[in-house]
Amino acid sequence: MATPQLAQSRRRFLADTARMAGGCAVAGLGLAYVARDARALPADALRPPGALAEDDFLGACIRCGLCVRDCPFDTLKLAELGTDGPATGTPYFTARTVPCEMCDDIPCVAACPTGALDPALDDIDDARMGTAVLVDQENCLNFHGLRCDVCYRVCPAIDAAITLEASHDERSGHHAIFAPTVHAGHCTGCGLCEKSCVLPEAAIKVLPVRLARGEAADHYRRGWEEKEKNGAPLVDGLIDLPDRLPGPGTDNLAAPGGFEPAYKLPGGRR
Amino acid sequence: MSTHAQLPVGFEALETKGWIGSRRYLLLRRASQLFFLALFLTGPLFGFWIAKGTLAGSLTLDFLPLADPLVALQSIAAGHWLTATALTGALIVLAAYVLLGGRAYCAWVCPINPVTDAAHWMHRRLDLPKGWQPKRSARYWLLGTVLTASFASGTIAWEILNPVTMVHRGLVFGLSAAWLVVAAVFLFDLFVSRRGWCGHLCPVGAFYGLIGKTSILRVSAPKRAACDDCMDCYAVCPENQVISPALKGSPGTSPIILAGDCTNCGACIDVCAQDVFRFTHRFDRRLAEPPSQFAAEQSAASLMHKE
Numbered sequence: 253m254a255t256p257q258l259a260q261s262r263r264r265f266l267a268d269t270a271r272m273a274g275g276c277a278v279a280g281l282g283l284a285y286v287a288r289d290a291r292a293l294p295a296d297a298l299r300p301p302g303a304l305a306e307d308d309f310l311g312a313c314i315r316c317g318l319c320v321r322d323c324p325f326d327t328l329k330l331a332e333l334g335t336d337g338p339a340t341g342t343p344y345f346t347a348r349t350v351p352c353e354m355c356d357d358i359p360c361v362a363a364c365p366t367g368a369l370d371p372a373l374d375d376i377d378d379a380r381m382g383t384a385v386l387v388d389q390e391n392c393l394n395f396h397g398l399r400c401d402v403c404y405r406v407c408p409a410i411d412a413a414i415t416l417e418a419s420h421d422e423r424s425g426h427h428a429i430f431a432p433t434v435h436a437g438h439c440t441g442c443g444l445c446e447k448s449c450v451l452p453e454a455a456i457k458v459l460p461v462r463l464a465r466g467e468a469a470d471h472y473r474r475g476w477e478e479k480e481k482n483g484a485p486l487v488d489g490l491i492d493l494p495d496r497l498p499g500p501g502t503d504n505l506a507a508p509g510g511f512e513p514a515y516k517l518p519g520g521r522r
Numbered sequence: 523m524s525t526h527a528q529l530p531v532g533f534e535a536l537e538t539k540g541w542i543g544s545r546r547y548l549l550l551r552r553a554s555q556l557f558f559l560a561l562f563l564t565g566p567l568f569g570f571w572i573a574k575g576t577l578a579g580s581l582t583l584d585f586l587p588l589a590d591p592l593v594a595l596q597s598i599a600a601g602h603w604l605t606a607t608a609l610t611g612a613l614i615v616l617a618a619y620v621l622l623g624g625r626a627y628c629a630w631v632c633p634i635n636p637v638t639d640a641a642h643w644m645h646r647r648l649d650l651p652k653g654w655q656p657k658r659s660a661r662y663w664l665l666g667t668v669l670t671a672s673f674a675s676g677t678i679a680w681e682i683l684n685p686v687t688m689v690h691r692g693l694v695f696g697l698s699a700a701w702l703v704v705a706a707v708f709l710f711d712l713f714v715s716r717r718g719w720c721g722h723l724c725p726v727g728a729f730y731g732l733i734g735k736t737s738i739l740r741v742s743a744p745k746r747a748a749c750d751d752c753m754d755c756y757a758v759c760p761e762n763q764v765i766s767p768a769l770k771g772s773p774g775t776s777p778i779i780l781a782g783d784c785t786n787c788g789a790c791i792d793v794c795a796q797d798v799f800r801f802t803h804r805f806d807r808r809l810a811e812p813p814s815q816f817a818a819e820q821s822a823a824s825l826m827h828k829e
Contacts, residue, residue: 280674286682
């Protein structure tokens with residue numbers, strides 16, 4: 253049997269412990285909530301080259317600012333408390349303000365003491381800070397038929413990350429449109445295109461990859477690629493059924509009332 | 523309680539040791555705090571780089587990496603195994619504070635310390651009530667909470683709020699919002715809770731306190747027999763629960779202040795007119811000879827003889 257004093261001190265101990273645990277549970281939930289909330293990186297804030305995926309980055313970046321110090325172009329800055337930006341104290345840049353100049357020796361990655369900027373990144377061309385997207389064809393000068401081409405010209409991976417794709421200008425009827433076209437496989441997200449877009453608000457923008465890109469399902473296969481890999485059709489003995497043609501009564505290839513295809517595939521196959 | 527206790531705090535020390543003598547460690551601490559800040563500021567201000575980065579992680583003279591061990595621990599709790607540079611840096615800092623007294627960080631380096639010291643100074647001038655006083659152990663609970671929150675959220679959770687690194691980052695990188703944090707901590711300590719932040723809540727201090735449990739550099743009270751119970755050391759000590767076991771320990775007990783909470787600030791040494799306290803190592807259990815009855819009588823006799 254516990255003596256009254258012991259019972260009383262046990263009661264006090266339990267009450268104190270419960271109070272502390274309760275307070276800490278509230279504080280901890282609040283802290284975890286704020287910490288999770290800080291994950292919502294604004295779309296125009298780009299992480300330095302080699303940055304881990306945002307979830308991992310926030311567990312790895314100690315906010316020391318060494319990458320910022322070693323950035324020779326003052327591209328990187330530390331997020332301010334209270335502004336509606338990235339988690340406080342973490343490094344980021346805004347392409348339209350100062351883009352990444354893609355240093356060959358990647359000093360920011362070399363400076364990072366924690367691996368939040370992945371030291372395995374040894375070729376800046378492999379960096380994926382974001383992906384450029386031509387977000388506004390309606391205002392892009394090239395889509396009006398002009399030869400602005402600035403984003404294409406400044407791209408450090410010119411003719412790989414951005415190409416100009418010619419097509420007929422339906423408006424004038426006898427000109428070409430040279431559409432700046434981003435090829436995400438080569439785009440590092442450095443932001444030079446967005447920085448140099450001549451419009452008051454850039455028509456091409458670097459977005460975080462999660463916003464810029466879709467993703468094909470794992471099981472999707474492109475038949476033509478598989479066929480080429482295989483060197484032959486994957487399934488033998490396919491029956492080539494007649495193609496449907498426009499016009500009335502088109503179910504027959506002989507097609508009274510239809511018409512012959514204007515273009516035939518080389519080798520006579522349709 | 524002795525009649526000395528009625529004198530204003532620090533009055534006797536000022537009388538016997540002079541203005542400088544009664545503030546020696548305070549002045550040294552301010553110099554040290556400025557020194558550690560200056561290491562980071564010479565680069566941005568004058569282009570001469572000594573320490574790059576912040577207190578969370580830095581590189582000194584391009585070869586010495588340092589990192590805050592608590593930040594490193596949170597990162598590991600969040601599931602990120604740091605690369606060698608940060609781990610090495612954290613271990614170096616850990617080792618330094620194991621030797622120098624964990625919470626020496628609080629008293630000699632932390633940029634928040636001048637803020638809470640100022641708040642406490644004003645608190646005394648305005649004679650305000652002490653306000654909310656959570657248990658001293660609250661900070662250890664908070665430390666556990668911070669690590670749990672890091673683990674649960676997969677982020678370095680405390681760095682979202684940590685006033686220490688935030689203010690340092692603000693000073694070194696010129697971020698204006700740091701002043702809001704300074705103001706918040708100051709007002710909290712002044713009106714909500716006396717010595718509340720550093721003494722009761724800060725999990726960084728709690729962490730360094732745990733490190734400091736084994737620290738070599740310690741304050742001792744070898745001349746505790748000379749104590750005249752003026753209570754000044756209790757009044758100036760930011761963690762005055764640590765004093766009694768050393769100062770008022772029964773004969774045969776250690777005069778060393780062994781509690782990890784002690785910040786090695788030296789305020790007790792400064793304020794003691796009897797020079798009871800001094801810095802020493804934790805194994806130095808020597809006690810100064812108490813003024814024996816015989817010696818006292820002798821000096822009294824010699825005085826009388828002179829007359």
